[in-house]
Amino acid sequence: MNNIGIIISVVIIVLGLLWLAIRSLTGREVERRIIFLFMGLAVSLPLIFNITFSEKATPVVRNIFNKIESLPAGSRILISFDYGPSMAPEVEPMSNAFIRHSLAKGHKVILMGLWATGQSLSATAVQDIIKPEFPDKIDGVDYINIGYKAGNQGVLNVIITDFRKMYATDVNGVNLDSVAIFKGIKSLRDMDLMISVGGGFPGVKEWVLFAADPGNIPLAGGSAAVSAPTYYPYYPRQLIGLLGGIKGAAEYESEIKKHYPRFADMPTPGIKMMGPQTLAHLIVMAFIVIGNLSFFFAKRKKIDG
Amino acid sequence: MKRNIPVAITFIVGTVLILSVFFPPVERMGEDFSIFFDIIAVFAFFLGGGNLLRIHSDKIYRKQKDWGFSVVTVVGFCFMLAAGLFKLWNPGGIAADVAAPGSLFQLMYNWIFNPLGATMYALLAFYVASASYRAFRAKNIDATILLVASFIILLGRTPLGMYATGWIPESFSILQIPNMAIWIMVSPNLAGQRAIMIGIALGVVSMSLRLILGVERTYLGVDNE
Amino acid sequence: MDKSRRISIMILAGTIILFIISWIIKSNALQTSGMEGSLAIRDAFLITLAAFLTLAIFSFLYKDNPYYKFAEHLFVGVSAAYWMCVGFWSTFVGNFIPKVSTSLSEFFKVPPKGFEIHYFIPLILGIMLLMRLSSKAGWLSRWSLAFIVGTTAGLNLIRYLRTDFITQVSNTFVPLLVDWKGIGPFFSDFSLSASGQAVMTLANWVIFVGVFSGLIYFFFSKEHKGFFGGASRVGIWVLMVTFGASFGYTVMGRVSLLVGRLTFLFSDWLGLVN
């Protein structure tokens, strides 16, 4: 089904564009409805046939992947959920991908949040990702969700010296002193990698300014496309990498899929959402090219004639 | 008289609001006036709704072209108005929120208003494509710059950009198209936006002063009625 | 003429039949998924209605047609009433009534907030605005218009000055040399990152020159000749980059909207994909 769909779509779109390109070489304009039709096809075919494109990770994204890969198994990775439901479609694929990758590599994962809304979203991640996909991982040993504490960057100010001043227990009320994963952890400085996922305030910027920079702790980020450009000045010194928007998520997902056969069938909302997007962008670009072709050939015709 | 009083009102209201920013005791006037504005706008709704009904009933009465569709507008308007003003089917009665779940008002919003609005909005995807075909042509330098900037950004948002330029070493990563797209967003794009915003702010200041001083008064109409 | 009329009636009949078929199939589907009978019939009707309205709007892309006209006119009527109702309940009943009348507050079941005499100002101005409907006292409506325009001018002047003007100007103060570490490192790293000084420095230069020349483009009282002409030329180019970039950047958001609508059609209505 999937393959047939891809073949059909590719044939339709490629032949159509070819026909249009040839037409425009004679300087003829394309009718608007044909453009509309192509746009409709470009978005609906990937939706119906579930067409996806393999992404090639940009260095900003690959750096995070390589960092998690290169850490020895059992390293401590902290993932902060700094977003709410409205931003979730864009950044939730990122936090899920980070959790999957870290656990598959055998790292210990600590989930927290600087946004009040982040707590329920991290709980969802435990419920929907960790428990069903990693049944052998034990809460309190391999992963823990310590939840949200009020105070924005003030929280970071505290936990960079001592976790237990802010967090006495995890979300289930279990004392942090009694869980295995927190043995030997005093502060953020004991983390091997911190990842902030979110795009507002507090978010990646606050993690850089109040945790990564003063504590000299490796930090990675994931953010909505809107705010991603503003974080580049921190890369790569204070921020080892950054996933920007759904495209960043898709790149990370394809990187995981490439290296981990066990994730071949995992849901990849990032890649999936990029399917129609990519095709639509290609169509728009194709029409820009075709438009210019017909423009130049029409002009030449006029000059010749 | 008919013209001078309105000009005086604009002058007094505008000056008082500007001064209120500098004098904390009257600072809240700005908030009050905004609420007043909203309340006046509710009265204006009667004007608007009345105008809508008048135009369409006129069409129906005169059996103008497409008068049948005007019936649709009038019926839709009255139906929704009744649902909202009388809070029909509203589980909470008069005290509840007008759009409480289960009310007729909310149903009509969810299943008529919302899909229609979202679909109109979605038409943009098509128009973006047709506009880029029609208008992105390298006619002159300006148009070419526009075209190139937009093309780089588009390319940077697809895997194609990375496949084409991923081989460029990290120390020259600015030449990789996704990075170039980001650079354009944070540098020249920012500069252009900023120039426009500064200009607009000055324009607003100057226009506001003209209004307050009563120089710009087209909105008042003429006086020879 | 007669023939085309017959065809359009046939299309209309076909549409109605399709609508009913979709309604029946959808209610069956909803019932089998465990929904209560009458509720399933209602929801099936609403989903079908929303889907047909969606398609009616999309049909405009082909050409203007009666189905689009129907959707458009329905939309206009419903939406005009929607905002009237929201304005009435939230502003009039929510903000105005509690300040002027306890008995009316009780009637509308909103907590009264204490009488404030100056809330009669908008009441009077609002009534004056309605005077427009009378030909004799129509000039009174200008008093309310004058009040509205005065408020606009007074509020916007300071607001734009504070947020847009002063902030944007101060944001333009950027260092022209970012973390200078010598010529060697400067010319060896052209990466988009904190270590790529050349790129960062270039970005700041472009911001400064861009704002500068962009502002010169907006000079109205000086002829754009000589240095001025050159600078405003550069200004236009910077603006063109801005426009092109913004255009390209929004494509993704616009496509997401279309994805949302098509997902509604394919999965919520037709159940083709999940």
Place this chain on the structure above:
Amino acid sequence: MKLKLLILSCLLFIFTAPYASGQDEPAAMDSLDMETRLPAPITQLTAFDTDNDHGHSIELSWSPSVDDGGGKNTVFGYVIYRAASPDGPFEERGIQPLGETGYSDVGSKEKDSPSYMPDHTDYYYKVRTLTADSLIFSDSEIFGPIQCYGQWFNTSRIPELVFVIGFLMVAVVFINKARRGANLFVRRLAGIEAVDEAIGRATEMGKPILYVMGLGTASEIATIASFTILGRVAKKVAEYQTGLIVPCYDPIVMTIAQETVRSSYMDAGRPDAYNDDMVYFVTQSQFAYVAAVNGTMLRELPATNIYMGKFFAESLILAETGALAGSIQIAGTDEVAQIPFFVVACDYTLIGEELYAASAYLGREPILLGSLKAQDYAKAGVIVCALIGFISINLGWDSIAQLFQVPNAFFTNLFGGHN
């Protein structure tokens, strides 16, 4: 030393006992352990009325506990308490994380609000130093009485005042100059010059002109600028006897637009040709309005579409449909995010500030031109300021740049905005 500390903490405990709740009992029994863990209280608590406000607010500041970030390093945060008398009862006003040395206690100015904070009333404050254990804390000495009150003038906004007065003065100077007959130059605005041409074309074709005011309410300067241009267009239309269609999004805008068009027709000497139905209300919903205007474009096939005012996501839908109908299109908006779409899809576009300048350009009255000249001087001022700030920041004098700092959310609204 240890003894001293013990006595101090005992004293503190006695002092805090009245405020402590019943839950403190077990802690009291365990007092030996507690004494050693008690954090040092904060010192030098002071409070003063918040400057430059309308009252109802008090600023607090203190020196942090010696155990905050040093000493026993047990401090978790601070809780601010306020009372109407030194004997209490104290109510909690806010919490600050460790490291903080100040708090602004902002109350409501509304009498019926639960957090109402009347002016000219005595208040007493204390700050409690918290540890991770909710039972172990120490209170500061009580500060008071202190009153809050409003100031008459907000000194922090003097820069704005200076700017407004300066701008006004420059404008007055140029207005006077223009009145005395000085010829003030205004550069060509292609978009506005195209209007006349477009009206002529519409007359030739016998088709109407569609004037769209956008989604702005009358509280937008862009909409008001649009009225001026509408006035000019309507006058020309009346002279040429062409049709005019003005669908409106806002009822108040509709009212003002009717006044404007009517007066233009009178100016043109054709009051009989004016009809209130030219300017009509559609609906106050963004996309329903667009749907209706789209329909009008394809049904009436106007020769020219003019879009002036505030536009959001609909800009491209309108402009593309208009192009489909074959109309000449002239646009102008100050909505930065939408200018690109108009630039791409329309024949002429007034970019941002040009929309406001258009009215001065059309009027050519000295007073309008004078204000335009003042605008240009302000821009020159911006460039000079930017240069100064720029040089100073590159020489390392940050204090000059600080003069211009205003708290901002610039990046958040840069790419976002209404769409």
